Amino acid sequence: MRARNYFVGAAFALLAGGMAHSAMAQDIKIGEINSYSLLPAFTEPYRKGWQLAVEEINAAGGINGKKLVVVSKDDGGKPADAQTAANELVSSEGVAMLTGTFLSNIGLAVSDFANQKKVFFLAAEPLTDAVTWSKGNKYTFRLRPSNYMQAAMLVEAASKLPAKRWATIAPNYEYGQSAVAVFKKLMSEKRPDIQWVDEQWPPQGKIDAGPVVQAVAAANPEAILNVAFGADLVKLVREGNTRGLFKGREVVSFLTGEPEYLDPLKDETPEGWIVTGYPWYSIKTPEHDAFLKAYQAKYNDYPRLGSIVGYQTIKSAAAILAKAGSTDPEKLIAAAEGLSMPSPFGEITFRKIDHQSTLGAYVGKTALKDGKGVMVDSSYKKGADYLPSDAEVEKLRPKD
Template sequence: MSKTFSLSKLLAGVATGLVLAAATLGATAPAAVSAEIKVGEINSYSALPAFTEPYRKGWQLAVEEINASGGIKGDDLVVISKDDGGKPGGAISAANELVSRDGVVLLTGGFFSNLGLAISDFAKQKKVFYLAGEPLTDAITWSQGNKYTFRLRPSNYMQAAMLAEEAAKLPAKRWATIAPNYEYGQSAVAIFKQLLQKARPDVEFVTEQWPPQGKIDAGAVSQAIASAKPEAILNVTFGADLVQLVREGTTRGLFKDVSVVSFLTGEPEYLDPMKGEAPVGWIVTGYPWYAIETPAHDAFVKAYQAKFDDYPRLGSVVGYAEMMMIAAILKKAETTEADDLVAAAEGITVDSPFGPIEMRAIDHQSTLGAFVGTTAVKDGKGVMENFGYRDGADYLPSDEEVKKLRPQD
């Protein structure tokens, strides 16, 4: 009887101890941590910081706003970012790590067009959703387009159409071109020539210069262009190459009495470093952040300046809009499986600092537009003036034309 009593007493004591322990643990345990949805981001941070650093700030601001407003269906949006070093091999290695090791649900980013195409092919082979932010080559949505790849920025075709519209108004008939010798430059020149000659059959292209990206010999290029005596020049160089071309071309009188039409030159990333040496009167695409007066853009600029104590560049808008579109897609999708993300992305409409944009189902190209204007120098700084916003939807081919350009998924 005493043994039975002792055993019962022991069991009762153990039970009481367990209850007390559980209560104690419950009182001191940390609050439940929300789940995370991980997104993989790849970009050429070390190769082109002038664009990619503002771009990073843009998506960081967006992620902060997304999570502050409830995240993705209550889960935090987490971005795992990798630097591809400006090389296709680096981009593929980063994509592999993000998908296989880090467990991201999708990929985004990319700057150089050839790297964007490499990531796009990876996405196709691995069946991973990819939203390309910056790569501008038309191939990414048309000739090499695939089910899993989408693109945010206005493409070469779209920007060429905007610029050709203005170029066709010029009296110039003899044109020269200067572009970096890789996918982006080649694609931009080809489509501009096609669109301008369609609008102006009397136009001829008398010479082309193809300097290697990042290694332009601006003096030799300027001399070669001048010897052809063009009446107008199409420029596709950017970054340090653009600075050197403007400096050498101005010194040698290349741009005197010659019209210049130029991709991207009005973007602060490329216009600001030239300061008072910025070209005057060039027709450009760009981003005059200091003079855009819309509620959506005002709100974006105020939030950006409050967080970073700096003004936005175009990269900032791209990074911000890219992550906002990803959030909208994740919220709309039934699951984070690639096919569900594709279904959610096709036809989705998202607000951006430039206004509402749609992701077209037919070719996975967004309708984000661009500003077109002319360059000037004011108070020792390069600026855009006489500008207007061109809605991307107005500069895209019809569904029937796209079906001829893009392979069927």
């Protein structure tokens, strides 16, 4: 009897184990990499965004009936660590695709890994144009509007300013270099009378704001392009306010209207800067209302732009997987090229020609309200309206 019970128990154990394995086999894993420990102001809301997306996707039946699981890793802001994380996700976790990254140099490192290993990669945040153009590859797609797109949106307003003498301030790494280069190119095309009188290149995350402000002031520009963000932006604004750098000067600034960068400025927020950002409090569309309601219900907090990016990254990944009906990288690429889908900002499409999504951005001006920085006079700019022609893209992007 004991022997019989033992074998029955063993049989049940094997059956249960088989069922568990079968259930696990039904999961679809996505690998996610980001600079959580280095840039929490953006990445924590970003994580909340993608976690909300996973919850919604699985509540609606998953991906073709399979549960979606996201396996996340922190790259610590180091390209080499990001590539190590990517390798672990692919070789040990068996993920169907890679997503994420924030810093442009890290996005390029993971894109290069994806190209070498033939793994689908959906870059969430890195903004350098190289991701989809000069260093683009068939395995890499990008969600956020690129430097070119945001520069084109800002130039539309900046070119109407009377200022002729311009200075630039930007972090000295891939993102900052790319943003300045494309802004200067597009601005000079619209305004050949522009003079570029000074460039300041502080190290990312380590700005010494005093000398930077002093050097720009000495050049006596009529307008300033700023690309600094995060803690560097706070230091720059504080020092610039103290020394009167911004008084009587126009300022155009990438990303400054995003809550994660605007909120820390508090009552020091300079007014009248032309910025890209995310005025979540003034967007009145059905798509955004639905996202905002779900986000606030889950987290009892307001979203940042990182929340939108994280949410839409995983929603996009799920849409690609669902259309492909497979985790084969070649089928994922075929499914993603030209795929349209909803987003909190309206419908977006991943272009076949360069794998760039048409997600847009809001452009407006900074203002102070109740001792806090906000965006005013903002309007949404559709990404598709701020991209170069297909003929130009073909010159910029290498053949796969």
